Amino acid sequence: MVPRWVKVFGAIAVVVVVLVIVLLVVGGDHGPGRHTRSDGHAASVVHLAVTASGRR
Amino acid sequence: MALTTHVASSVGWLGAVAVFLVLGVVAMTSADTETVRAVYRVAEPAAWFALVPLALASLVTGLIQSLCTTWGLFQHYWVLFKLAMNVGAVAVLLMYMKTLDYLARVAATTEPTGHDLIVLRTPSVALHSFLALLLLLTATVLAVHKPRGLTPYGARRRHG
16 A cells, blocks of 8 residues: 555656656757857847846 | 765755855845856856765765665665655756856856846756755655655565
């Protein structure tokens, strides 16, 4: 018979693992690479952020 | 000896992660650019020479400790959960070192741009440290209380 605490821990572990996999798959670039994307997306977001903060 | 080393390295790892949480929050919130840059100049070597060795020592001594005692590695659920948490945390830490190396390189830039400073103020380090702290605290609770529960393999070994 599996103790209740094992079921609770197991359920939490499954949720965490699924969440991590979803974040890795849906989130795309995870890690330092996302700061240095070559498509200019990161740079334009940063530019917008800097511009917006400069207007405040 | 293995138990003492395991407890020392695991608690040391927990403390080191707590320091990284503080460093991450400082980098995220400090208005002083030099302080933000200093965080990552210090964080990278601290991670390579304290965090990673402590994490690996905790994993290796935990394996030795369980294999060389009656607890075994796969016989009790609490040992199994601790092993999974430890392996997961070490794997994430080793992968995350790439991010810390990158942040240290950005921090070392002679004249950081606005983009560099935004990168350095990332909440990523604080977030990862916070989650690691939760995980390691849970592992500590398991180690202290050793909740009952034999795995099917453990039950077979015990009764078979």
